[in-house]
Amino acid sequence: MKISTIKDLLDAKVVCGEEELSRHVYSACGSDMMSDVLAYVKDQAVLLTGLINSQVIRTAEMMDMNCIVFVRAKLPTAEMIELARESGIVLLATEKRMYEACGILYNNGLVGNRVKNV
Amino acid sequence: MSELLNFHFVVDGDDFTCAGQASVQVKKNLRQLGLPPEIIRRVSIAMYEGEINMVIHAGGGVADVNITEDFVEIILADKGPGIKDISQAMQEGYSTATDNIRSLGFGAGMGLPNMKRYTDYMSIDSVVGEGTTITMKVNIN
Numbered sequence: 001m002k003i004s005t006i007k008d009l010l011d012a013k014v015v016c017g018e019e020e021l022s023r024h025v026y027s028a029c030g031s032d033m034m035s036d037v038l039a040y041v042k043d044q045a046v047l048l049t050g051l052i053n054s055q056v057i058r059t060a061e062m063m064d065m066n067c068i069v070f071v072r073a074k075l076p077t078a079e080m081i082e083l084a085r086e087s088g089i090v091l092l093a094t095e096k097r098m099y100e101a102c103g104i105l106y107n108n109g110l111v112g113n114r115v116k117n118v
Numbered sequence: 119m120s121e122l123l124n125f126h127f128v129v130d131g132d133d134f135t136c137a138g139q140a141s142v143q144v145k146k147n148l149r150q151l152g153l154p155p156e157i158i159r160r161v162s163i164a165m166y167e168g169e170i171n172m173v174i175h176a177g178g179g180v181a182d183v184n185i186t187e188d189f190v191e192i193i194l195a196d197k198g199p200g201i202k203d204i205s206q207a208m209q210e211g212y213s214t215a216t217d218n219i220r221s222l223g224f225g226a227g228m229g230l231p232n233m234k235r236y237t238d239y240m241s242i243d244s245v246v247g248e249g250t251t252i253t254m255k256v257n258i259n
């Protein structure tokens with residue numbers, strides 16, 4: 001699934017990485033606990049989280065994730081945006097809550113750990 | 119088995135925002151060396167978990183990364199409170215983290231199990247009241 005499709009489906013705003021929206025992600029992971037995320041290695045995954053601090057960006061960077069969606073209308077700090085820019089990570093922000101955001105992506109074919117036709 | 123490169127970092131225990139910087143730097147260095155992405159990811163995640171643990175549980179410490187032809191070795195040493203029961207600490211879900219740490223996104227009790235999962239070798243040397251040293255290795259071939 002293209003990052004631009006995620007943006008549209010979640011009615012999300014692009015915080016940074018506008019030029020990378022045509023990149024693809026193949027799986028997704030939703031959590032506010034970073035070690036849960038770190039337990040889950042999949043290529044080109046998107047992270048959905050309600051947590052706001054720089055460790056979210058570092059966690060995504062460690063995992064080679066190229067997109068983070070902040071749920072519940074949370075906005076990343078300037079420092080987080082800077083870290084994301086350095087690492088080439090796209091940041092999106094949606095008003096939807098975690099459960100709904102994950103459900104929408106799942107329903108549209110972005111399943112947790114395998115690829116359907118997306 | 120000769121050491122090709124080593125990196126040394128001081129991990130500040132007072133600044134949660136900066137925690138993980140050493141791991142980010144190591145990831146960059148390993149990329150420059152052209153190591154396979156899968157190896158880099160395993161080293162980065164294991165070191166990052168260990169680095170965060172030093173900050174949230176032990177007040178900081180030092181990190182050393184040694185790269186040889188055959189493996190990447192990560193040694194994390196702190197002078198924190200130590201770990202009383204290592205086999206308990208290794209269990210998924212076991213954590214002594216406070217609510218404050220949990221609100222920062224850590225304290226799922228997954229860090230040490232992740233470190234074990236992503237490395238080929240891991241040993242924990244810990245004395246209560248003196249500190250903890252964790253050694254991990256990821257084989258390159």
Ligand SMILES: Nc1ncnc2c1ncn2[C@@H]1O[C@H](COP(=O)(O)OP(=O)(O)OP(=O)(O)O)[C@@H](O)[C@H]1O
Nearest residue numbers: 035171175176207213214224225226227228229230
């Ligand atoms: N360097 C350390 N010094 C002292 N105690 C430690 C250290 N590392 C881990 N521990 C102890 O072991 C427990 C388990 O560690 P582990 O990394 O698995 O989980 P956590 O850090 O509590 O949560 P998570 O890693 O999921 O964010 C910790 O809660 C802590 O009690």
Ligand SMILES: [Mg+2]
Nearest residue numbers: 167171229230
């Ligand atoms: Mg931990």
